[in-house]
Amino acid sequence: MFAAAILWAFYIVYTKTLFDKYDLLTLLTGLFVAGVIVQIPLTLISQGITHAPITITPMGIFVTIATAIVCIIVGQFGYVFAIGHLSPTVVSAFENVLPVTTVILSIIIFGKMLTGVQVIGAVLIMAAVTMIAIKSE
Numbered sequence: 001m002f003a004a005a006i007l008w009a010f011y012i013v014y015t016k017t018l019f020d021k022y023d024l025l026t027l028l029t030g031l032f033v034a035g036v037i038v039q040i041p042l043t044l045i046s047q048g049i050t051h052a053p054i055t056i057t058p059m060g061i062f063v064t065i066a067t068a069i070v071c072i073i074v075g076q077f078g079y080v081f082a083i084g085h086l087s088p089t090v091v092s093a094f095e096n097v098l099p100v101t102t103v104i105l106s107i108i109i110f111g112k113m114l115t116g117v118q119v120i121g122a123v124l125i126m127a128a129v130t131m132i133a134i135k136s137e
Contacts, residue, residue: 012088019084028073028080093132096125 018027082091100122106112114122 009088009092012083012092015080015083016088019080024077024081024084028076031076031080032072090132093129097129100125 015027015031018030022030079091082094103112103114103118103122107114
């Protein structure tokens with residue numbers, strides 16, 4: 001987990017430097033191609049280890065395409081755009097809002113309820129992000 005955090009911090013800082021050299025569309029294309037190149041062998045290795053069969057269905061293809069378009073392309077566009085215009089500190093602070101957003105959507109869509117600890121955690125996250133945003137102005 002620690003290695004993932006270090007790699008993610010490197011990604012944020014490195015993307016900021018690339019944003020100064022390339023336009024947004026070129027940068028996103030390069031990031032996606034690099035991601036696919038790394039992901040394909042990892043997926044094949046994972047399939048070999050688990051011996052899980054790969055089943056391709058029309059619904060699976062639809063969900064994959066919808067996820068790619070909505071979650072990845074739109075999300076990464078906004079994320080890289082933010083990195084290009086804000087400091088990496090501010091962008092990484094706002095990443096902590098993602099779980100809060102997920103919880104809110106799970107309440108709206110699935111009718112899930114929060115525990116007291118979860119409410120306190122959400123309030124702490126929002127307070128910390130607000131303080132960082134105010135301090136960076």
